[in-house]
Amino acid sequence: MAKLSLSDLRSIREREEKNLKKRDIHGRTVHVVVAMGTSGINAGAKLTLNTIADEVEKKGLDNVIITQTGSAYPNPEPVVEVFSPKQGLVIYGNVDKETAVRIVNEHLAEGRILEDKKIELKEEE
């Protein structure tokens, strides 16, 4: 898999800054993005997104904001991106329901990155 280039990171940051400007974020510092799109939906991204939303609600994680974006093709979907000022950008692949619960409980709530589910973004050819 190709590593993210600086320009990839810059465009991701610009995209997210643009998205966040549209929202009233009130100091929410951790941003979770679930890739939907045709391939994501086929892979179960709807369940992933709903699970993350319900777990964030259950745990009352006030510093988290959830959004969604388009396809993450050709990466192993469902793909979830987590941005935080402390840990920067972390991308997870093959995020099923169980992994979605772990992302909330371990990464979002306790700041522990799930090393076994982390991926490097594969570039579109």
Added chain:
Amino acid sequence: MEVFELILEAVENSVEAGASHIDVTVDSEDGRNRVSITDDGCAALPDAPFDAGCTTKGAGRGQGLSKICNESGGCCSISRLEGRTRLEFLAGEDKRVGDLSSSLLPIFLFPVDISLTINIAGKGFTLSTWQLREHDAFPDRAGAIGRFRELVQLKEGEIYG
């Protein structure tokens, strides 16, 4: 596949076409769902929008409208009039409505204004981004996610009692 997964595909398409306002209507009668999605997006309409891979979004993309066409058995159309693009399709009996709250959450997370009307056997309701803002129920944060689910349940009650 649920009808709202097809709607999610269509709404994503509208957002990627630059839409800022999207109206969705679902009329469900005798197990058949007639869906209409109108937006103010301005992307060029390709000659064969329902063909797989027909897209300006790059390799591996352009599957959404093709999927809608296949799932509707070809009962779909797309047109543009006075700056508004309208996609219509029929989804048959096997396209169940599913859990509404889970289906609607991803749709309302798009950063655009959405107004969605559902009519089932003569009863219906409308849910819009504006209503979500009014009730502080935009489902992107703790607290609001719970309010969103409650609001959808209340709305569902208007149909099922």
